[in-house]
Amino acid sequence: MNKKKQQTEQTKKKIADAARALFAQKGYKATSIEDIVKATGCSAGNIYYHFKNKEGLFLYLLEEWNAEWDKTWLDKETLYPTTIDKLYGMAEQLALDQLNHPLTKAADEFFNNSEKARDVEERIHEMVKGYLDFNRQLLQRGIDNHEFETTNVTGLAIILDSLMLGLNQHSRRMEREEALEAYRLAMDVFLHGIAKPTRTR
Amino acid sequence: MNKKKQQTEQTKKKIADAARALFAQKGYKATSIEDIVKATGCSAGNIYYHFKNKEGLFLYLLEEWNAEWDKTWLDKETLYPTTIDKLYGMAEQLALDQLNHPLTKAADEFFNNSEKARDVEERIHEMVKGYLDFNRQLLQRGIDNHEFETTNVTGLAIILDSLMLGLNQHSRRMEREEALEAYRLAMDVFLHGIAKPTRTR
DNA sequence: TATAATACTGAACTTTTATTCAGTATTATA
DNA sequence: TATAATACTGAATAAAAGTTCAGTATTATA
Numbered sequence: 001m002n003k004k005k006q007q008t009e010q011t012k013k014k015i016a017d018a019a020r021a022l023f024a025q026k027g028y029k030a031t032s033i034e035d036i037v038k039a040t041g042c043s044a045g046n047i048y049y050h051f052k053n054k055e056g057l058f059l060y061l062l063e064e065w066n067a068e069w070d071k072t073w074l075d076k077e078t079l080y081p082t083t084i085d086k087l088y089g090m091a092e093q094l095a096l097d098q099l100n101h102p103l104t105k106a107a108d109e110f111f112n113n114s115e116k117a118r119d120v121e122e123r124i125h126e127m128v129k130g131y132l133d134f135n136r137q138l139l140q141r142g143i144d145n146h147e148f149e150t151t152n153v154t155g156l157a158i159i160l161d162s163l164m165l166g167l168n169q170h171s172r173r174m175e176r177e178e179a180l181e182a183y184r185l186a187m188d189v190f191l192h193g194i195a196k197p198t199r200t201r
Numbered sequence: 202m203n204k205k206k207q208q209t210e211q212t213k214k215k216i217a218d219a220a221r222a223l224f225a226q227k228g229y230k231a232t233s234i235e236d237i238v239k240a241t242g243c244s245a246g247n248i249y250y251h252f253k254n255k256e257g258l259f260l261y262l263l264e265e266w267n268a269e270w271d272k273t274w275l276d277k278e279t280l281y282p283t284t285i286d287k288l289y290g291m292a293e294q295l296a297l298d299q300l301n302h303p304l305t306k307a308a309d310e311f312f313n314n315s316e317k318a319r320d321v322e323e324r325i326h327e328m329v330k331g332y333l334d335f336n337r338q339l340l341q342r343g344i345d346n347h348e349f350e351t352t353n354v355t356g357l358a359i360i361l362d363s364l365m366l367g368l369n370q371h372s373r374r375m376e377r378e379e380a381l382e383a384y385r386l387a388m389d390v391f392l393h394g395i396a397k398p399t400r401t402r
Numbered sequence: 403t404a405t406a407a408t409a410c411t412g413a414a415c416t417t418t419t420a421t422t423c424a425g426t427a428t429t430a431t432a
Numbered sequence: 433t434a435t436a437a438t439a440c441t442g443a444a445t446a447a448a449a450g451t452t453c454a455g456t457a458t459t460a461t462a
Contacts, residue, residue: 007459089254245420
């Protein structure tokens with residue numbers, strides 16, 4: 001009850017690694033099962049033995065990715081004293097993540113694709129909810145700390161996610177420093193706005 | 202030299218109208234040429250007589266759409282006294298446009314699709330540049346009017362576009378009023394930020 | 403060792419869909 | 433009216449790519 005499990009783990013990892021690299025490089029649709037077959041040396045059938053289908057394989061990678069993001073974040077988070085610092089930290093991590101690991105492009109393609117099975121649609125929806133919850137909790141802490149003056153936490157969570165989502169797309173055309181700067185600027189604006197402080201709001 | 206041109210115009214419009222509705226409803230990839238054939242009653246060959254290919258047809262619709270957006274905007278713009286008002290007005294128009302005319306979803310699918318011809322990639326890039334220029338000019342006017350305190354106009358143009366881009370995605374899951382409110386809130390944040398006005402920046 | 407379970411192969415299947423093109427019909431030109 | 437140009441037909445093409453499955457090999461179980 002060991003050599004089998006070990007083998008399965010190893011093969012699954014081999015497929016996942018190759019698929020991740022290919023999806024990142026070529027995009028979701030442009031990466032065929034045949035490509036993964038060539039890259040791994042294992043058969044098409046074997047891929048379908050370990051993963052439900054192409055969508056399932058990609059979802060697996062997405063969730064693995066999310067889990068790693070969370071882990072990295074938890075390690076960092078305590079280092080940031082204020083919520084404002086945390087926000088800048090989050091923006092930086094998102095920027096770096098995107099620069100190092102361009103699965104984001106394939107993810108956008110996947111999310112925006114019109115032909116998705118019902119269960120896939122649901123899992124994506126769950127993920128989005130997860131991102132929003134993350135933002136909501138972060139912002140709520142800022143409110144509790146009296147760092148922010150706002151009531152509509154849910155609304156702001158969406159604004160923040162929108163900002164990151166959009167930047168994610170734009171930063172694909174940027175160099176490393178440019179991207180990092182853009183994410184910082186986005187946080188500046190999110191926190192302080194651009195209007196002169198007349199504050200007639 | 203008349204009945205022919207008239208016929209061409211009419212057919213082209215018939216195809217464009219049907220395609221627009223289908224793309225909006227089903228998405229880009231999920232809309233087949235066959236669908237358009239059925240909806241218009243004209244043959245597949247005829248579609249290819251009037252448009253280079255499926256991509257070309259979609260690009261035609263996109264550019265038509267952009268042109269209309271500009272026209273609508275120019276009509277409204279003068280009604281807004283300050284740049285701040287203009288920004289809220291722009292956000293509202295984007296929200297409404299998206300609510301009434303969900304070609305945006307298909308457009309995202311199209312933009313994010315990994316398999317695009319070189320010339321298509323370029324036309325998309327031109328469009329993005331157009332959006333950024335639009336933002337840049339708007340913001341520059343605000344600076345000239347001393348409404349904003351900022352120097353990095355180009356950076357802010359990207360931030361603004363990112364915000365609208367991301368909201369565009371989120372607002373698909375919203376009702377009309379909710380979406381409008383989200384766009385307004387986004388503008389509030391863009392202009393004033395969420396941090397308490399300590400302004401240690 | 404015999405049997406069951408698991409891991410894997412790879413060719414064939416299936417389906418989908420954009421695109422073409424030889425040929426026809428309609429309208430403009432001279 | 434003859435000829436050229438334009439508008440259109442629709443069946444055939446063609447190529448891709450995800451998925452399946454009957455069969456084989458390897459390992460666990462009893």
